[in-house]
Amino acid sequence: MLAAIAFTGFGFPAHFGPKTAEAAEVVPVPGQLNEGDSRTNQLQKILETQEILLDTVNRIREETEAATRRNEEALQKLREETVAATQRTRDELLKSSGALEHLLARQFESQFDILQKMNHSTVLTFSALVGLGLMAFLGVAYVLWRAMRQMAQSGWAQAQVRVGPGEPVSAIAGYDPRALPGVGAERTVLASVQKLEGLEKRILQLESEAASARGRGNGVKPSGERSKSARQESPEVRELLEKGQALLRAGRAEEALEKLARAAAAAPASAETHLWKGSALEQLGRLDEALAAYNDAIAADPTLNTAHLRKGGVCNRLGRMDEAFHSFEQVLDSLGKPS
Incomplete structure (x- = not known):
């Protein structure tokens, strides 16, 4: 190359x-x-x-x-962390549920203790009122005893102390029995007792009339008022009312309340249905609802004395003495009017 x-x-x-x-x-x-x-x-x-x-x-x-x-x-770790977090959440929920249950139990126990204390306070208050009543009666008796004793001593002095030819001492001659201490209070107490006795007699008379009315026709009104109410009620309402009355007399207040509540709802203008509904509620111890039913009965028929009387009894049991006395006065006023 x-x-x-x-x-x-x-x-x-x-x-x-x-x-x-x-x-x-x-x-x-x-x-x-x-x-x-x-x-x-x-x-x-x-x-x-x-x-x-x-x-x-x-x-x-x-x-x-x-x-x-x-x-x-990473996915396996995330899965394990998710499972662990789920378990922790479940444990926390169980712990929270246990704490909530414990808290509810403590609240229930606290409320129960409060109710017991309230009952104890009620018993103490009632005992104190009874004691005050006894003390009042003892005070009245003591005032009467002192007045009678002073009157007896003054009469004995007028009969025994004489000067000269049978003339009394001037101090004794000027004695005025009306000036005795305690006599005015005695008269006030006697007037109050008489008024209370009169009220008691009238109430006993009312109870006797109500009992005789129930014995005659198992109703709460006189015959004339009962017939007027019966004319206003339908056969269905009358049937419910009679069944409720029978159950109430048999001591089956719950079943009676169901019938009577239906009757009152079907005939709201009937005073008798509300009255019997209130009786069932009163037997069950539901006093506030019974008072409302008696008020409905009075609103339907203001002249229904039995409703006023039972309202007064419920108010008395509830400690509402002013309303109780007002109801009793309504009954006495209606009885005092000419028929």
């Missing part, structure tokens, strides 16, 4: 070197060598690029697998 280059470089013709020409046909020219080298370099670059791509793919696959493993580990 060097010889060919030399001949060509010095300008010798080609026929002076045939052997060299043949050799030139066998040996590649420099341009061909460069082209082959470039192809070899390209192949090497392609191989290197493929290796780089394979390495990159392998690295990406490894990174992907590692990321997948990390994600799985």
Whole structure:
């Protein structure tokens, strides 16, 4: 190849070197060598690029697998944390439920203790009132005893102390029985006792009339008023009323209340239905509701004395003495009017 280059470089013709020409046909020219080298370099670059791509793919696959493993580990950890948080929440709920139950139990015990204390206070108050009543009676008796004793002593002095020919002492002669201490209080007490006795007699008379009315027709009104109410009530209401009365007499107050409440709802203008409903509620110890039923009966018929009387009894049991006395006065006023 060097010889060919030399001949060509010095300008010798080609026929002076045939052997060299043949050799030139066998040996590649420099341009061909460069082209082959470039192809070899390209192949090497392609191989290197493929290796780089394979390495990159392998690295990406490894990174992907590692990321997948990390994600799985993170998911497993998150799952475990979720389960643990759920368990903690359940435990806290159970603990809170137990604390709430304990708190409710303590509140119930506290309310029960308060009710016991209130009952104890009520008993003490009632005992104190009874004691005051006894003391009042004893005071009245003591005032009467002192007045009678002073009157007896004064009469004895007028009968026994004499001066001269039977003339009394001037101090005794000027004695005025009305000036005795305690006589005015005695008269006031006697008037109050008489008034209370009169009220008691009238109440006993009312109870006797109510009992006789119940014995005659199992109603709460006189015959004339009962017939007027019966004309205003439907057969269904009358049937409910009779069933409720029968259950009430049998001591089945709950069932009687159900019938009588239906009757009162069906006939709100009937005083008798509200009256019997109040009786059932009173037997059940529901005094406030019984008082409301008696008020409804009075609103339907203000002349119904039995409703006023039972309202007074309920007010007395509730400690509302002013309303009780007012109800009794209503009954006495109605009885005092000419029929």
